[in-house]
Amino acid sequence: MGINTYAHESTTTVAPTRLFKALVLDSDNLIPKVMPDVKDIETVDGDETIKKMNFVEGGPIKYLKHKIHVVDEKNLVSKYSLVEGDVLGDKLESITYEVKFEASGNGGCVCKTTSEYHTKGDHVVSEEEHNVGKEKAIDLLKAVEAYLLANPSVYA
Numbered sequence: 001m002g003i004n005t006y007a008h009e010s011t012t013t014v015a016p017t018r019l020f021k022a023l024v025l026d027s028d029n030l031i032p033k034v035m036p037d038v039k040d041i042e043t044v045d046g047d048e049t050i051k052k053m054n055f056v057e058g059g060p061i062k063y064l065k066h067k068i069h070v071v072d073e074k075n076l077v078s079k080y081s082l083v084e085g086d087v088l089g090d091k092l093e094s095i096t097y098e099v100k101f102e103a104s105g106n107g108g109c110v111c112k113t114t115s116e117y118h119t120k121g122d123h124v125v126s127e128e129e130h131n132v133g134k135e136k137a138i139d140l141l142k143a144v145e146a147y148l149l150a151n152p153s154v155y156a
Helices: 016-025 025-035 127-150
Strands: 003-012 038-043 050-055 061-073 077-084 092-103 108-119
Touching: 003 127, 016 077, 016 092, 016 108, 016 127, 025 038, 025 050, 025 077, 025 127, 061 108
Parallel strands: none
Antiparallel strands: 003 108, 038 050, 050 061, 061 077, 077 092, 092 108
């Protein structure tokens, strides 16, 4: 097993606390509203550390299971792992993400993401493979940003 790590930054005009509330604290409710391919997000265990994201039928992905490790509201940091789902395939054990929401000079936010790919065998995750997931994360960020800009009182 190996670990391949990639880092990425995205910027938005939405304040970091507002984005954290939307993307982390209320993701179960908001993501299905802004992402048409997500059917719902459900808590799999009672202490809310395992979340299952179900996708609409007919798409390439059926579901994803995430284990939540850290939700730090004070420092606006979230850490979680993708532990089960179609995207892991036969080459990945899991993917661990750490996302930090930091204020930018314009009142917006810089989202700093570190992705650790825990591979099976000697597989090495290429930048192209990483970019597939990164683009999906950027799409989610853009959808949430558009929703928050259109609804300025939500998560304020």
